[in-house]
Amino acid sequence: MSANATGSEASSAGESASTTADGRLRADLVLEYPFNRTTGEIIGAFLTGLREGVIYGVRTSDGSIMAPPTDYDPNTAEPLTELVEVGPAGEVKSWTWCAEPRRQQPWNHPFAWALIRLDGAHTHMLHAVRVASPAEMRIGMRVEPKWNAERQGHICDIAYFEPVAG
Amino acid sequence: MSAKIPKPTALAKPVQLPERIANVEQVRSVRTPISLNYDFIPGQAAQAYLTAFGEKRILGQRSPVDGAVFVPPRGVDPRFGVATTEYVELPDKGHIGSFCVTQVPIPGRDDLELPYISAWIFLDGADIGFIGLVGECDTADCRIGMRVEAVWKDDDQIAQTAENIKWWRPTGEPDVAFDQAGGRGFAARQAARADGTGHASQPNSANPASQ
Numbered sequence: 001m002s003a004n005a006t007g008s009e010a011s012s013a014g015e016s017a018s019t020t021a022d023g024r025l026r027a028d029l030v031l032e033y034p035f036n037r038t039t040g041e042i043i044g045a046f047l048t049g050l051r052e053g054v055i056y057g058v059r060t061s062d063g064s065i066m067a068p069p070t071d072y073d074p075n076t077a078e079p080l081t082e083l084v085e086v087g088p089a090g091e092v093k094s095w096t097w098c099a100e101p102r103r104q105q106p107w108n109h110p111f112a113w114a115l116i117r118l119d120g121a122h123t124h125m126l127h128a129v130r131v132a133s134p135a136e137m138r139i140g141m142r143v144e145p146k147w148n149a150e151r152q153g154h155i156c157d158i159a160y161f162e163p164v165a166g
Numbered sequence: 167m168s169a170k171i172p173k174p175t176a177l178a179k180p181v182q183l184p185e186r187i188a189n190v191e192q193v194r195s196v197r198t199p200i201s202l203n204y205d206f207i208p209g210q211a212a213q214a215y216l217t218a219f220g221e222k223r224i225l226g227q228r229s230p231v232d233g234a235v236f237v238p239p240r241g242v243d244p245r246f247g248v249a250t251t252e253y254v255e256l257p258d259k260g261h262i263g264s265f266c267v268t269q270v271p272i273p274g275r276d277d278l279e280l281p282y283i284s285a286w287i288f289l290d291g292a293d294i295g296f297i298g299l300v301g302e303c304d305t306a307d308c309r310i311g312m313r314v315e316a317v318w319k320d321d322d323q324i325a326q327t328a329e330n331i332k333w334w335r336p337t338g339e340p341d342v343a344f345d346q347a348g349g350r351g352f353a354a355r356q357a358a359r360a361d362g363t364g365h366a367s368q369p370n371s372a373n374p375a376s377q
Contacts, residue, residue: 017327025208025216025326032201034273039196041181047193054186081181103203153193 042071045083051153055145056083057121067121087118089144089164094124097134106130106160112137116161130160211241214253220326222318226292228252232359234293234352258316259337260289260296263348267305283308286348287334293352301333310348311341 017027039047042058046069049056057067059082061075067086072079095114101107106128114137115124129143142164151157183192208216211227215238218225226237227250234243235254243250265285272278283305286295300308301317314334324330341347346354 017325020207025213027206027327029204029206030201031204032199032274035198035200037196037198039193044193045181045183045187047196048187048190049184051193052187052190056184056187079179081179083182083184085184085186104201154196 040071042069042080047153050157051151053147054085055087055118057086059084064122065120066123067118068125086120089142090116090118092139092141092143093117095137116143127158128160130162209241211239215239216326219330220324222324224256224258226254226256228254235291236294237289237292237296256289256291260287260314261342261347262310262312262314263288263295264310265300265308281305287314288348298331299333302335311344313337313339
């Protein structure tokens with residue numbers, strides 16, 4: 001047997017080495033964890049719903065609807081089993097302006113993060129709202145999802161929310 | 167005795183799938199990669215280390231407290247919180263202090279042919295391990311105390327990175343005794359120093375190659 005291996009420490013994906021203006025070494029370094037998370041039945045159903053273009057919440061032991069859903073009741077820890085369709089439109093309950101988007105955020109231009117209470121739900125879902133400026137955002141505004149044409153069972157199947165016209 | 171263990175009813179309730187998603191393939195898992203993107207500028211000790219490593223030399227640093235030699239150097243003796251300033255050039259030979267045979271692939275490292283051996287290499291004169299792969303050695307033959315030497319990349323591929331050494335291969339020299347190998351050897355030297363019988367200026371003196 002002979003080892004056929006190179007490298008010892010960091011992943012070299014995307015690595016680019018150079019020197020700084022004052023002659024010191026520098027390099028891009030990417031530390032990445034490629035998690036593949038098992039969803040469980042409820043969150044699996046939520047993601048399956050997203051792929052099919054429908055948003056599901058779950059009924060909790062006091063009758064309220066949590067969306068996005070969880071597997072267990074947050075108050076009693078009972079397992080939850082009843083999926084309920086919510087939305088797709090909803091109401092902005094809180095928001096914050098992202099003026100300087102970072103890599104892997106939805107856009108490279110400014111946008112809003114919002115907590116959205118989808119119609120029929122009693123809890124809020126975090127998602128991005130596409131508007132041109134913070135002046136277009138207010139608590140209580142109506143928003144609706146814009147779906148991606150190709151969906152894979154992921155929260156990003158909803159590309160973003162946008163204000164309901166009219 | 168066969169006490170009847172109650173079935174956890176809390177886990178027994180089936181989820182009722184709505185009709186709309188009941189007959190489609192269910193999502194069972196989701197990829198959620200997390201990555202941290204660094205602009206890495208090494209500190210003084212690592213700058214010196216990488217610069218020398220780009221010339222196929224291995225630099226360590228000596229502790230001003232007890233003479234222990236660290237490689238790669240970090241500019242500090244972490245045990246005492248004191249700066250280390252004295253550089254020590256180390257040979258590209260040593261022994262295996264501990265090792266691990268890996269049988270499962272790592273995402274993103276298709277270049278690693280399974281099974282492979284990763285090891286803490288204790289360079290002659292160093293008091294801590296230096297991580298690397300072990301090659302040209304059957305996994306069944308790898309052992310703590312085995313003497314190894316670096317197999318460097320071709321000269322035109324040597325750069326100021328951590329990746330200059332392809333792997334470490336057995337030299338065939340006599341093994342370092344188990345209780346003198348790796349961290350055990352360091353502990354033994356520390357104990358000898360505490361007894362006043364050791365030689366703090368000659369760390370890792372148990373190696374046959376340095377005797």
